[in-house]
Amino acid sequence: MPHKQPVSILLIIHTPELDVLLLERNDFTDAWQSVTGSREGEEPLIETAQRELAEETGLRVELAQIKDWHECHDFEIFEIWRHRYAPGVTTNTEHVFSVCLPLACEVELAAKEHRRFKWVNWQQAAEMVFSPSNAEALRQLPERVAH
Template sequence: MAYKQPVSVLVVIHTPDLQVLLLERNDFAEAWQSVTGSREGEEALCDTARREVLEETGITANPAVLRDWQTSNQYEIFEVWRHRYAPGVTMNTEHVFSLQLPEAVLPQLAPREHRRFRWVPWQQAAELVFSPSNAEAIRQLPERLGH
């Protein structure tokens, strides 16, 4: 089994009026989140972000509107998921991106990863996500977008 890299992306997908796309995990009921995923091989982080958006939502992320926030977070990997990483790995570095779409779209969910989706105002999205770093990124959307 190939281990996951402890380097990941978080991609907050939103509309111009700050509706945020949230996905509910299959393996963690009521755990809402933005698109996330680990880097594969030596791919550039923007390529990881584009790949994960496509895999998890079916949305093709135009590089012109995918924004790299040049921000990263370190967090402890939940114990339930540590078996996916090499022995002894307990911390992950997450790189934050956002993707603005012209309007809310119907995503094509990856059935092995997510069971439901919802578009909600950014304030509600920040309250619904289970990850503190995801919540903080969503709270930063208005400022980052000049709203």
């Protein structure tokens, strides 16, 4: 299996009322997050967001529905996941996107990655996620949606 690129997306899925979809990781309990994933090849990052949404939730949207926040963060890759990257890679650059769905809905989880999902309001979501960059993006959601 090739190494993952240290370039990824964070995709916040929300409703007009700012209820947010969170996924619980399989590899450790109570690790809630938005959709995330690494770029494959040279695909544009918005296509990474579209692909990861479909892979992790079964939801399919048009590229035009995905909002690029034009924001990115560098963070240290958790030790437990470093084996997925080339030797010596310790930092990842995460690009933030969002997509608004008309209603909270059932999703079809990627069983190898996630064990359950829930829809919660954006404030609760910001408290639940384990990633500081995910929490910060969720706190920005009301302002980002307003523009």
